[in-house]
Amino acid sequence: MPDRPALLAVLAHPDDESRIIGGTLAKYAGEGTRVVLYCATAGEAWRAGADPDAQRRLRRRELAGACVTLGIADLRLRTYPDGGLDRLGADVLAADIAATIRECAPHVVITFGPEGRTLHPDHVAMHHATNRAVALVRAAVGPAAPPARLCYTTVAASVARAVGWRFPATPDAAIAVTIDVTPWLDRKRRATVIDHASQYHDPPFSNVDEAARWRALAREDFVLAADSLSLPPGERSDLFAGLR
Numbered sequence: 001m002p003d004r005p006a007l008l009a010v011l012a013h014p015d016d017e018s019r020i021i022g023g024t025l026a027k028y029a030g031e032g033t034r035v036v037l038y039c040a041t042a043g044e045a046w047r048a049g050a051d052p053d054a055q056r057r058l059r060r061r062e063l064a065g066a067c068v069t070l071g072i073a074d075l076r077l078r079t080y081p082d083g084g085l086d087r088l089g090a091d092v093l094a095a096d097i098a099a100t101i102r103e104c105a106p107h108v109v110i111t112f113g114p115e116g117r118t119l120h121p122d123h124v125a126m127h128h129a130t131n132r133a134v135a136l137v138r139a140a141v142g143p144a145a146p147p148a149r150l151c152y153t154t155v156a157a158s159v160a161r162a163v164g165w166r167f168p169a170t171p172d173a174a175i176a177v178t179i180d181v182t183p184w185l186d187r188k189r190r191a192t193v194i195d196h197a198s199q200y201h202d203p204p205f206s207n208v209d210e211a212a213r214w215r216a217l218a219r220e221d222f223v224l225a226a227d228s229l230s231l232p233p234g235e236r237s238d239l240f241a242g243l244r
């Protein structure tokens with residue numbers, strides 16, 4: 001395993017990385033962690049009836065800008081069908097993600113939880129494909145070390161109550177890691193609002209006003225998948241705790 005710690009985020013759409021875990025990615029990139037972003041689609045289907053090629057070009061450009069803002073130097077953008085990941089077959093995605101894991105040797109992988117955060121079928125498909133990919137890497141005999149931790153992004157129940165979140169949330173006591181991203185909130189905000197301008201018509205936590213929204217977005221919560229390395233006792237604020 002390379003000496004420099006590495007983090008791989010496996011997500012579905014351009015803007016998932018910014019609005020969901022932008023603070024976490026900016027924090028670890030800023031601290032010298034190798035941050036790799038795997039994005040399965042170019043987001044070409046978000047506006048019904050629009051030219052998919054034009055949408056793809058726009059969203060690629062927006063994602064490239066967000067990567068600069070967040071400090072992500074390594075982007076693996078795929079062109080699987082936006083809105084069609086659940087029909088692609090988990091094995092196709094899993095094999096590609098497993099190859100990325102073998103190549104990048106991340107210590108920590110982040111993806112969606114089983115609810116896909118917003119129940120979006122593409123997000124749920126990424127959850128299953130990433131689980132399968134990690135299992136493939138763990139089962140293989142070879143030089144590639146499997147990631148020590150597979151983490152799922154989630155919304156804490158207290159945050160869900162504060163913002164009227166209508167999707168599944170995780171009881172606060174079951175959260176494994178909470179990252180206070182206040183120091184990186186400006187970057188997250190720039191990436192979400194300015195770089196991904198085409199998507200801010202539907203902002204995260206849209207039930208509340210701008211101030212309450214960014215208060216809620218200043219924390220990012222994670223749970224650990226089964227078979228992940230536990231955090232050291234008392235440690236709840238660092239995905240890499242005990243791994244450096």
Ligand SMILES: [Zn+2]
Nearest residue numbers: 012013016120
């Ligand atoms: Zn998404």
